[in-house]
Amino acid sequence: MMNTDDVVIHVKEMLERASRPITExxxxxxxxxxxxxxxxxxxxxxxxxxxxxxxxxxxxxxxxxxxxxxxxxxxxxxxxxxxxxxxxxxxxxxxxxxxxxxxxxxxxxxxxxxxxxxxxxxxxxxxxxxxxxxxxxxxxxxxxxxxxxxxxxxxxxxxxxxxxxxxxxxxxxxxxxxxxxxxxxxxxxxxxxxxxxxxxxxxxxxxxxxxxxxLCGENKTTHGEEPMATNSSVNKWSEAGIKFAITKAMNTGKDVDILVRDGIMENLLGDSDAAAERTKRLCRNIVLSDFQF
Structure with a gap:
């Protein structure tokens, strides 16, 4: 038959040692x-x-x-x-x-x-x-x-x-x-x-x-304006006359070339397509809170 007294003692010892896993x-x-x-x-x-x-x-x-x-x-x-x-x-x-x-x-x-x-x-x-x-x-x-x-x-x-x-x-x-x-x-x-x-x-x-x-963009929207979607590509933004971007918008090698041209980033990999793919992989599952231009 189970000895519940031993279980009680063991659990009490666990409770005495318990502490919050995350502190301030x-x-x-x-x-x-x-x-x-x-x-x-x-x-x-x-x-x-x-x-x-x-x-x-x-x-x-x-x-x-x-x-x-x-x-x-x-x-x-x-x-x-x-x-x-x-x-x-x-x-x-x-x-x-x-x-x-x-x-x-x-x-x-x-x-x-x-x-x-x-x-x-x-x-x-x-x-x-x-x-x-x-x-x-x-x-x-x-x-x-x-x-x-x-x-x-x-x-x-x-x-x-x-x-x-x-x-x-x-x-x-x-x-x-x-x-x-x-x-x-x-x-x-x-x-x-x-x-x-x-x-x-x-x-x-x-x-x-x-x-x-x-990144500190020179032109931000006012609070009443609709922010631009962050899944747009840098290439599309460039065509619209926007000269700054975030890495979540780096979808293609052409996007990388634009960011390098405008001095926003430096491509040490040399291959623009490889740099775009590497950046996309790093940015997966990243959520930007309270983001606006």
Whole structure:
């Protein structure tokens, strides 16, 4: 006969450990499976893992030693002790854990280690990208570009407040008022995204939130006018005299050619039809809320 007392005890223990899966601190999410299945590679870092989600990916392990060297370089540059970093991150470990939507399987000590190394890598990377670097390996154009793209991925993030606080903790040793705030170093690194866009700053979220942007068209409709359908093609808009567009309207290679011609995008693939198809795949299942021209 079933012993219900044991079941009651077990369920009570489960209830005592229960906590909300998503908290108000959460700001770093997994890509929904439905979207990831459309193009797995589009949401997976190619060279460097940042944060816990992709830390154990085998194809990213080669960068771990480079990240450690960057951490060492930044600590030496700022004359900062590793102990001060560990103590700070350890004090914020529960909050950092809550910043991620998925339950993290790492122990507190391991998570602190991951955050320490990855934070050091990013801080040194941003510093050297603004002031120059002697690292011939990470300075290779194709390598630097791939790292840049990896840092924009939704799942490849650290909480911004951690980076900000560690930077302030470190540069305080300089006693030099000429050192720019960390947010300016961030803007400097992502300078290519800051041209001709409206940047939305949400400092309490992750790095990627600093690069969220919207195209700013010169001519928008008034609230009483009917907005143009977003499934129209760029080619049709161009024929109507409209010189700006969004990627959801990129249906053909000719659309890509128009966007390249007008300086809205740069086609690094070379093949216009391939660029249109790649963009359409990335934009599937994306919903634009409150969109208007």
């Amino acid at each position: 601190e959460c700001c770093i999410y997994r890509v929904p499976l439905l979207i990831r299945q459309l193009n797995q590679e589009a949401y997976t870092p190619k060279i460097v893992s940042i944060g816990p989600y992709h830390h154990n990916s085998l194809h990213l392990q080669n960068m771990e030693r480079h990240k450690v060297m960057y951490l060492k370089s930044f600590l030496e540059r700022t004359n900062t002790s590793m102990e001060s970093w560990i103590h700070y991150i350890a004090s914020k470990e529960p909050l950092i854990r809550h910043c991620y939507s998925d339950a993290l399987q790492f122990t507190p000590n391991k998570l602190v280690e991951i955050i320490s190394v990855d934070s050091g890598f990013i801080l040194e990377l941003f510093w050297t990208s603004n002031y120059g670097t002697d690292d011939m390996y990470l300075s290779l154009p194709w390598f630097a570009t791939t790292i840049f793209c990896d840092l924009l991925l939704l799942e490849n993030q650290l909480p911004f407040f951690v980076l900000h606080d560690l930077f302030c903790l470190s540069v305080a040793n300089f006693g030099n008022n000429d050192i720019p705030p960390f947010i300016l170093l961030t803007f400097g690194y992502f300078q290519s995204l800051n041209e001709s866009i409206c940047l939305l700053i949400q400092c309490h979220h992750d790095l990627r939130s600093l690069t969220n942007f919207y």
